Every structure is written in structure tokens, then in C-alpha cells.
Amino acid sequence: MRTPITRRTLLVTGAAVGASAVLGAPAAGAATAPAAARGDGHRAALVTPVAEVLDGGEQVTALVIASGALGRVERSSLTSSTFAVHVVATNPLTGDVAYEQDRVVTAARWTGPGEVTLDLEHGWGVDGGSTLQYMGAFGRNVLLDLDHTVTQAEPLRGPGARGVVVLDSFRQGDLSDPEVDAFTYHATTSGLNYRLFSPERRHRGGRRGAALVVWLHGGGEGGLLTGGYDYYDNEAQLRANRGALGFATREAQDLFGGAYVLAPQATSAWMQDGDGFAPQILEAIEEVAAAHRIDASRVHVVGCSNGGYMSLKMVAEHPDRFATSTPICCGIGPRDGSGGYFISDAELAAMTTPTWLVASADDTTLDPEDNTVHAHERIAGSIMSLYDGVVWDANTYPGHWSWIYVARNDPRHAGRSVWEWMARTRR
Structure with missing residues (x-):
């Protein structure tokens, strides 16, 4: 540019x-x-x-x-x-x-x-x-x-x-953005874009390897390959919000003892084809794990909105793969399965991956009662942080933007923050 x-x-x-x-x-x-x-x-x-x-x-x-x-x-x-x-x-x-x-x-x-x-x-x-x-x-x-x-x-x-x-x-x-520029550019063998943050050498996990945090973006950060456009830039998933960047900060890296941060980019939106995107995301995880020393017991999936749905989808598809799942302002689809995306009650009830759900009660994009609260009530042992609104540094943001809280490590439960909970949990 x-x-x-x-x-x-x-x-x-x-x-x-x-x-x-x-x-x-x-x-x-x-x-x-x-x-x-x-x-x-x-x-x-x-x-x-x-x-x-x-x-x-x-x-x-x-x-x-x-x-x-x-x-x-x-x-x-x-x-x-x-x-x-x-x-x-x-x-x-x-x-x-x-x-x-x-x-x-x-x-x-x-x-x-x-x-x-x-x-x-x-x-x-x-x-x-x-x-x-x-x-x-x-x-x-x-x-x-x-x-x-x-x-x-x-x-x-x-x-x-x-x-x-x-x-x-x-x-x-x-254009220079040191935090964004710290993530290198990649694409999987099948063509899924992703960006990757690598921890400092002193923070690469010793004998067992480092943790891996997989950030799944919201609907606005995918590619645009319809309407006569051919736009797939590998940029927006880092620039639209601090979701992935938060895990690359010094605070997060110290808590995890070093963590790779993987931010794949959908060609459209995760909700449009969860069945098709799930194996592509897994391919990106496996390619990163093959190229770097990743501790297989410390792979965490986090996502907001579309990515909140996709984090649940990844756990449903691969129940033994992830140490934790953190769906933020997630969508789980209409209960009759009529939508283009859907996580069934049976799938939610079968989840054993430690799960922390985050949302704001004033979310008008994905109703928290129908989605976040519904999922929390069916995932045994899950944690839920349900905020009244999204307010940070005296600014009031739209209710759907509850990812701000996770990006700032704000949710707490039983004396631990969400990042601490992730960092201390192994599969």
C-alpha cells in the first residue's frame, strides 16, 4: 500500500x-x-x-x-x-x-x-x-x-x-503496525489464509513445546469472493479487533510461558460452511504443529461471533483435540436446525472440553439467551461471563463486541482470569 x-x-x-x-x-x-x-x-x-x-x-x-x-x-x-x-x-x-x-x-x-x-x-x-x-x-x-x-x-x-x-x-x-506486523503470512496446502505469531525463543515451551492459541475471527473479517469481487487479503482478522493480538502481548505470553497464535481467515464466513471450514482449520493447526514445537496438550480455540460458533463446531468435530474452548458472543443456530449453521443440543451436551462462554446481555446481533446462555446450560461444567454491556476505558461499545473483554483479559472466575485459566489447563 x-x-x-x-x-x-x-x-x-x-x-x-x-x-x-x-x-x-x-x-x-x-x-x-x-x-x-x-x-x-x-x-x-x-x-x-x-x-x-x-x-x-x-x-x-x-x-x-x-x-x-x-x-x-x-x-x-x-x-x-x-x-x-x-x-x-x-x-x-x-x-x-x-x-x-x-x-x-x-x-x-x-x-x-x-x-x-x-x-x-x-x-x-x-x-x-x-x-x-x-x-x-x-x-x-x-x-x-x-x-x-x-x-x-x-x-x-x-x-x-x-x-x-x-x-x-x-x-x-x-502502513506500519508493529503488533500486526509481528504475525507472519501463510496459507495452507489447500489455500486457507492464516497469520501466525511466534513466541520469543526463551518462551517456546521447553521439552514439550509451546502452547497454541487458535483465534477464529468474526463474520466481517473473511474474504469477499462474491458479487464480482476477488478479495482475500489475510489482513482483516488482525486489524478489525484485538482478539488475536491480545494473546501476543507480553502479559499473555508471560502467562502462557510462550504461545504461538494462529489466526486463520475464512474465504467467506465460518457460519456459511462450518462443515467445510472445520477440516481446513484443522489442516492449518496441523501444518503449524508440524513446523513448530507445539505442545499437543495445550491447543486452545477462541472465537468471536462467527468464530464463537466455529470454536464450538471445532470442539464438536474434534472432542479430544483442544485444551479449552472460549466462544465469545457465539451463534449456535436455530433449534430446529433450519439455519445454515447449527450446533445441536446433543453436541453441546456431549462436550467435555473445558469451556468459558462470554457475551453481553445487550447484544442485539446474536441473542445471548438463545445462544450463549443456551450453550452454557447444556455444556457440563462450563463457565459463563455475561456482562450487562460492553464498556472499556469509559467508552461504550455495541453489545455484540464482548470480544473486547477477552482481548483485555477481563473475565474472571474463581479468582482466575480467562487467560490464566487457559494457560493452566491441559487436555
Whole structure:
């Protein structure tokens, strides 16, 4: 996702504010301006958008600007108003603009030699930062093409009494999200996409191997291979929420003593073909286990919404495979079996895999009474965390988003958190 940005800026020596050119065109007089008028440091700069997966999904939270010319700048001359940022986000499937607006720069920091980081306003309810667009007609999240335009609005002081440094063009680099980028890209022999986090070498489980956490995403994070589209990106299952990322955090890795985290991506939605997807997920598990030292007694399955159904489906299909199952805001299908997905009461009653169900009572997408509570009442010994609503860090989220609690290790039972329970349970 590399979008070139060209913007030339003319700042007259000693001026407080420069005149910015239109995107792609040189500023008036820039081609003929004498060196003295141009200041000491006209240079190109690389702009790297830095994203973070927040509880409400991934947003671009900062831009890193790197240029050799910045190494000559007096650091005190950098302020939050030195650079302005504008973004255009385009849906790559439709070509439509998802949003276009200025981003609020909340701070500007020196983060290395010749490197400045612009912190951008972000958070729940803040527009203009999302890296995904939800296509409601198809129920899918699509990774947007982001075009950030950076303008130098104020001069930076360079060497000498009257020197200024001006960055005259900006080139956008690839989107960076350190947590997401820690997961490597793979596909099974049969073609199912998956991402994999590998623990540090000191945390790979000793003689028996490391644990494996299998994260099964919700319906919005699968591929889109209908309606004339051919979209299967291996991205959204990590960027839409913190479900998989939570298990890759230092806190989780310390609790597990190291764990691989496997995040497969459905070609559509798990609920559309549970019978067909179950062997493909198992294939991914077996391929990871063949390539890495996995403790077969510590394979855990966790999923939200569509993935909550699929976590139950995997246990029903493979009752002796998993150490634990954690279905979040799950669907189990209509009791008469008329739906496209279905976990029968007999299958639920036969489950012996330790199970912890999580949901919110105000979930309007998958009714918790018909699904989560119903499953809890039929799975012997199961644990259930039923919240009144989904509230985290003073933000109120839709009731279906109870995966936020598991991603933050919030559910507790008998003095243990859900991650602790998983980490201490073996098959």
C-alpha cells in the first residue's frame, strides 16, 4: 500500500509561515528561487503511517517523517503546527472515497536522528483514522488505500542565524503496525489464509513445546469472493479487533510461558460452511504443529461471533483435540436446525472440553439467551461471563463486541482470569 505524495513548499528566509503548493505541482517560483530564498535544507521526506489496533478497530495514530535534512534542524523549532496532515481513504474494491479530511496533529516529537513523529488524534468516535471500511451489503471489512498529504506549514530553523529547513516533497511508505506486523503470512496446502505469531525463543515451551492459541475471527473479517469481487487479503482478522493480538502481548505470553497464535481467515464466513471450514482449520493447526514445537496438550480455540460458533463446531468435530474452548458472543443456530449453521443440543451436551462462554446481555446481533446462555446450560461444567454491556476505558461499545473483554483479559472466575485459566489447563 504505497502511495506517492509530492508537495513542494516555498518558505522565504525568516518568514513565519510558508506558502504550500497544490498537490503534485511546484509552488509558484519554486523552480527559479535562489538558494538563499529557499533556505538551507530543501529535501524529500519519507512518510510512514503508523497504526494501532484499538478496541474499536485499527486506526492510524501517527505519521513518522524521515529525512536527512531534519538532522540539521534546531529541535526547539518543531511544534505541533509545523506540519499539517490531510488524508483520503479509498475502498480498493469500489474505488469510492470512504472518507477525506484533515487529521488533527496533537503533538510533534523527535524520535530519532532526522526523524519526527506526528501524533494524530485517535480513539473511539474519532473520524478519519480507520484503516478498514465495513461494506454492509456484503458484511465484510476491507483494508483501505490511504493517501496522506503532508504540508510543512511553518519553517524549521536550520544552521545559521537566518537558515531554514524546508521539506519540499513527501513520499508515503507502507502502513506500519508493529503488533500486526509481528504475525507472519501463510496459507495452507489447500489455500486457507492464516497469520501466525511466534513466541520469543526463551518462551517456546521447553521439552514439550509451546502452547497454541487458535483465534477464529468474526463474520466481517473473511474474504469477499462474491458479487464480482476477488478479495482475500489475510489482513482483516488482525486489524478489525484485538482478539488475536491480545494473546501476543507480553502479559499473555508471560502467562502462557510462550504461545504461538494462529489466526486463520475464512474465504467467506465460518457460519456459511462450518462443515467445510472445520477440516481446513484443522489442516492449518496441523501444518503449524508440524513446523513448530507445539505442545499437543495445550491447543486452545477462541472465537468471536462467527468464530464463537466455529470454536464450538471445532470442539464438536474434534472432542479430544483442544485444551479449552472460549466462544465469545457465539451463534449456535436455530433449534430446529433450519439455519445454515447449527450446533445441536446433543453436541453441546456431549462436550467435555473445558469451556468459558462470554457475551453481553445487550447484544442485539446474536441473542445471548438463545445462544450463549443456551450453550452454557447444556455444556457440563462450563463457565459463563455475561456482562450487562460492553464498556472499556469509559467508552461504550455495541453489545455484540464482548470480544473486547477477552482481548483485555477481563473475565474472571474463581479468582482466575480467562487467560490464566487457559494457560493452566491441559487436555
